Amino acid sequence: MIRRQQTLGERLEERGISRRSFLKFCTTTASLLALPPAFAPRIAEALESQRRPSVIWLSFQECTGCSESILRAGSPSIESLIFEAISLDYHETLQAAAGHQAEAAREQAMAENMGKYLVVVDGSVPLGNPGFSTVAGQSNVETLKQVAKGAAAVICMGTCSAFGGIPYAKPNPTGAVPVSEIITDKPIVNVPGCPPIPAVMTSVIAHYITFGSLPELDDLGRPKVFYGQNIHDRCYRRPFYERGQFAQSFDDEGAKAGWCLYKLGCKGPTTYNACAVLKWNEGTSFPIEAGHGCLGCSEPNFWDKGSFYAPLSTATELGSGTVAAGVLAGAVLGAGAGYAGRKMQEKGKTGPFEAPPVADAGQKENS
Ligand code: SF4
Ligand code: SF4
Incomplete structure (x- = not known):
């Protein structure tokens, strides 16, 4: 001592x-x-x-x-x-x-x-x-x-x-x-x-x-x-989310290109922590940067909120769509995610997350 x-x-x-x-x-x-x-x-x-x-x-x-x-x-x-x-x-x-x-x-x-x-x-x-x-x-x-x-x-x-x-x-x-x-x-x-x-x-x-x-x-x-802020709002993959570009599996082309991990279960939109900014190992990386979605470990009951690999909410899928429609879908979903997350934070609640439905918009899917 x-x-x-x-x-x-x-x-x-x-x-x-x-x-x-x-x-x-x-x-x-x-x-x-x-x-x-x-x-x-x-x-x-x-x-x-x-x-x-x-x-x-x-x-x-x-x-x-x-x-x-x-x-x-x-x-x-x-x-x-x-x-x-x-x-x-x-x-x-x-x-x-x-x-x-x-x-x-x-x-x-x-x-x-x-x-x-x-x-x-x-x-x-x-x-x-x-x-x-x-x-x-x-x-x-x-x-x-x-x-x-x-x-x-x-x-x-x-x-x-x-x-x-x-x-x-x-x-x-x-x-x-x-x-x-x-x-x-x-x-x-x-x-x-x-x-x-x-x-x-x-x-x-x-x-x-x-x-x-x-x-x-x-x-x-x-x-x-x-x-004070969720992972999603400070995530470097956020532009892909806004454009509706989501990895569909951990080894597809979207995943290799660094697309958003929302559909692979990322809990970043409802998780409040500083990982996306401070990172780990002296600022080297954090889970999303390593290719795995956020598990939501800094929130209460994170272990009991269902599969780590189930999306928080599944966007309406209307086929491959156009790039413009994909941008709209991601933007609507992204804005909804940020809004819902902030409202829950204001109320001191942490879930379940519900994104608003995406209407009249296709998504640019990884194919
Ligand atoms: S859903 Fe996850 S991977 Fe996608 S932008 Fe949000 S925090 Fe990043
Ligand atoms: S399981 Fe509990 S004790 Fe172990 S690292 Fe996580 S929070 Fe800490």
């Missing part, structure tokens, strides 16, 4: 991390949070000068994908700098300590930082039977209540802790619930995704350290700056 009384500046110096890398991290974080560039020095100052906040990371019914995402162990990235800005006092996967020693470290961190520490949770909480998931002989629900009691805020990393995720899928054999169904008296920020984008996770923590508050949230408790 890292010594808790160090500032980040001292810590970076000790680790030999250059100031240039640190300032790059601060500038990137400011832009991700949609803050003007002038905020980068403020973030740097806050991270450097303040005592690093204690963070207790609890893992319940999860696959460790969320931790893997933020760690990027294979190629330490700029996002991993956040671990220099916090005092990670408890993380079952990362900590060297085990057994009673690990639990003692958690209790000590809680006592020393009462009312000020952050709790990060990945995984859902099983209520069906306390014995379904335990750590050090204590059920997840008891640990969560105990640790959240003295916390300043709770950050739910990943769809499992935010909305229940895969363990919550029907028939939900463990009686899994999201954190918000148990903790109701603390600020909670949901950072869904399966797993979440590393830069989103680190930016939320950096915002808290810099401003002492959580970023503005939407109706589902997600930071608006990252979850």
Whole structure:
């Protein structure tokens, strides 16, 4: 474990991390949070000068994908700098300590930082039977209540802790619930995704350290700056959608030409996340760019919304049509998708998606 009384500046110096890398991290974080560039020095100052906040990371019914995402162990990235800005006092996967020693470290961190520490949770909480998931002989629900009691805020990393995720899928054999169904008296920020984008996770923590508050949230408790728009509105394949050019199978000519994946089940129109902009692996790519439709993993109940490969709504097909008619069909469908998605977001709903019928228009199909 890292010594808790160090500032980040001292810590970076000790680790030999250059100031240039640190300032790059601060500038990137400011832009991700949609803050003007002038905020980068403020973030740097806050991270450097303040005592690093204690963070207790609890893992319940999860696959460790969320931790893997933020760690990027294979190629330490700029996002991993956040671990220099916090005092990670408890993380079952990362900590060297085990057994009673690990639990003692958690209790000590809680006592020393009462009312000020952050709790990060990945995984859902099983209520069906306390014995379904335990750590050090204590059920997840008891640990969560105990640790959240003295916390300043709770950050739910990943769809499992935010909305229940895969363990919550029907028939939900463990009686899994999201954190918000148990903790109701603390600020909670949901950072869904399966797993979440590393830069989103680190930016939320950096915002808290810099401003002492959580970023503005939407109706589902997600930071608006990252979850305020759907994938579809920022997808680079959108022009194909507008023109009515849809891949019909994963290996047809349309797919090879990069056409829209709507008919192959893409859930981009109803999914709010920043994947299309931030991407993965240091901005290299994201699922749609790799040729697979969005699964909708940052939305509640994404596992129970039917086949990942069924279109959200099937456009009326009137034969091959003309290019002009295809443009019209795509435009009508596209406008409807965007409108419906935004209305659902305004209402805090996430589905089912229903595009308006496409009338009097053919589609330019891949043949
Ligand atoms: S949200 Fe996804 S990556 Fe995270 S714990 Fe759940 S299943 Fe794993
Ligand atoms: S339906 Fe999917 S692939 Fe097509 S434009 Fe929308 S997000 Fe992109």
